[in-house]
Amino acid sequence: MSQHDRGIGRRSTLMAGAAMGAAAITGFPMVARGQGRQPIKIGMPTILSGRVAQLGVSSRNAVMMEIEKFNAAGGLDGRPIEVIVRDSRGVPAEAARIAREMITSDRVDLLFDGEPSSGGFAVHEVVRETGTLTLHLNSETSSLSADPRQRFWNAFRIARQGIHDSIAGGAYAAEIVKSRNLRRWMTVSPDYAYGRDTTAEFLEYLRAFAPDVQVVGETWPRLFQPDYTENVTRLTQGRPQAIYSCLWAGDLVTFVEQASLYGLFNQSQFFGVNMADYTTLQQIKQLPRGVHSGNRYLKNFPPVPGNLAFAEEYNRRYQTYPTNWAWQSATAVHLITEALKKVGGTDPRALANALKGMTIDSPFGADGKVTMRAEDQTLVGYAIGWGTTISADPYVENMTTADWSMIFRHEQEWKRAKGWA
Amino acid sequence: MRTALSWRGDVLVAALAFLALAVPAFLLGLPSVLDFVVRFAIFGLLAMSLNLLIGTTGLVSFGHAAFFGSGAYAFGLLMQSGGWSIPAAILAAMVMTALLALAIGALCVRLSEIYFAFLTLAFQMLIHSVVISWVSLTGGDQGLMGGIPKPPFLGIDLGNQGHLALFSLFCLLASVVALRQIVRSPFGAALRMLRDNPERAAFLGLSIFRYRLAAFVIAGTFAGLSGVLMSLYVSGAFPTFLYWTTSGEAIFMIMLGGITVFLGPLAGAAIFLVLNDRITNITEHHGLVMGTILLLLVLGLRKGLLDFVVDAWRERRERRA
Secondary structure, rough: OHHHHHHHHHHHHHHHHHHHHHHHHHHOOOOOOOOOOOEEEEEEEOOOOOOOHHHHHHHHHHHHHHHHHHOOOOEOOEOOOEEEEEOOOOOHHHHHHHHHHHHHOOOOEEEEEOOOHHHHHHHHHHHHOOOEEEEOOOOOOOOHHHHHHHOOOOEOOOOOOOOHHHHHHHHHHHHHHHHHHEEEEEEOOOHHHHHHHHHHHHHHHHHHHHHHHHHHHEOOOOOOOOOOOHHHHHHHOOOOOEEEEEOOHHHHHHHHHHHHOOOHHHHHHHEEEEOOOOOHHHOOOOOOOOOOOEEOEEEOOOOOOHHHHHHHHHHHHHHOOOOHHHHHHHHHHHHHHHHHHHHHHHHHHHHHHHHHHOOOEEEOOOOOOEEOOOOOOOEEEEEEEEEEOOOOOOEEEEEOOOOOOHHHHHHHHHHHHHOOO | HHHHHHHHHHHHHHHHHHHHHHHHHHHOOOOOHHHHHHHHHHHHHHHHHHOOOHHHHHHOOOOOHHHHHHHHHHHHHHHOOOOOOHHHHHHHHHHHHHHHHHHHHHHHOOHHHHHHHHHHHHHHHHHHHHHHHHHHHHOHHHEEEOOOOOOOEEOOOOOOHHHHHHHHHHHHHHHHHHHHHHHHOOOHHHHHHHHHOOHHHHHOOOHHHHHHHHHHHHHHHHHHHHHHHHHHHOEOOOOOHHHHHHHHHHHHHHHHHHHOOOOHHHHHHHHHHHHHHHHHHHOOHHHHHHHHHHHHHHHHOOHHHHHHHHHHHHHHHHHHH
């Protein structure tokens, strides 16, 4: 019996300890604090854990770096910006919850949605209801801003867009096709909506610019697949002259390393739209020479001092190079701070009106400027280019800049074909 | 007469609980509390419905989120198609989930223990794959996009956060009353007998298959309702709703709150959500902190919280007597 009593005693002690720990952390519900000279609050759900964490962290880093500069320069008439960043773990429902909580409990003035497309659409739905001014930093899926049904006054996309990349990539690849006579193509892209859509769009524009191209086979590895032997074998057996892929990040690294072993890059020209990002370039142990890639983020493209300075300051602070998500996030800060200064306050309607059609000087612009296009509230004029890889820093050379007037023309046709314009 | 009284008693308790939860939530007027009420209703109902299988029937299902997600997708698609009122769409989504549970259950409940668990898991992953692949209907991995219209009905506007909180709470409590009636009915007693001694039940002439299937369908239907609430909450439906991690979370809530006490899963859902929210607010190392706290709770209590409390209370009473 005494033994039994001791057992209970130990258990209740443990439980009390656990309960105290839980109580210390929880302290629910939160009570709004009194506010004096208020900072401008920005809420930012993004992915800080799991496979895409590297990108989410780079998005946060870039926001913090640029916000600090704005605050150090006096903020908005002495009002600094405060950013609240929370981890959605890549779960859309969690991103929606966090966004909602930031709006209702933390009472943020605006949202920086740092999610990729999946979570981005979830946040989009939340702010459609709440009317919170929201900047999507990392959603590249075209329909987010191109489809009129998805559009409403308070949501803006400050990210590259799938259709722009496809047109630019198709035009670049068509030039190579003509000069080297590459007719037989195959594709290897991840088997989910992004992979299927992006590949179809790229091929559509490749065929538009070079009608005699033939696609002789395609292979669709699963997302986060660890072994690509089967796909590489299909590609080597198909003997294509060129291969297109929109694999990205860790998947692309693994694929390139395994494909190198089979000599795939000696046999075929490889076009990887997501290759030129430092998260990928620096991870591949032996980067094959001559792989064609679109720019995600490169410190030497666009080759302007502002871009290099951004990369070096980022590198000094965080001991790593920026990513595609980083330049997009920095651009979001540049645009919103410009709008804040113009409006002189945080009224969401006024800020939205200021953002519409706003053009700012930017180190990431194709011609030194980027524009928030008024008609569909999405970023245009950012630098898009394609080049070929070399094995050491700066990893990519011979960059060809895409022509935005050509992109606009084809984008408009694409929208019309979809019934969106 | 007794059952009628207990039925009224349950409704009375539920009504009091409704007032006890709703009044402070509205007096405080904190949107965060309203948000919490909605999510508590969603996950509480999911865990309660799963416990009808795990706690009452003794069938550990790893695939319960299949019905949660199906409810969410069915409701979302119906509302997006236009022409449906919310109550009609909710009923239709629940009927669809019930039919799905009937089909899956008919194949699964013939097995028990680990075989049952794995077969439910397999069906869930099958449905998950269908949702991922059927991009034209479900939006694939990006989920059901474009928002879910919420036309007001009977003066209830679910686009309003307060109305949604009250509505979710009402759905939760109505379902809890219904589940309690089911558990206490002769049918519930039969389920418990199946759990404790299936051979004996079979000798007494009970059809194990039919009873288990009925429990499976009822549990799936209530999970479908919680999925409907979830799709109303996030204005969409996502493949993670029917991924195995969602089933895992529901099992975790039950383990936290207690299997044998009827309201255990509700307590578990509340603990899980509070921990989850506070932890994501203070740290990026969500998994590490959450894991440590749960480890302490599990090792310290060695059973669900309400199981522990009820056992301790019984023991004390016995010692006094």
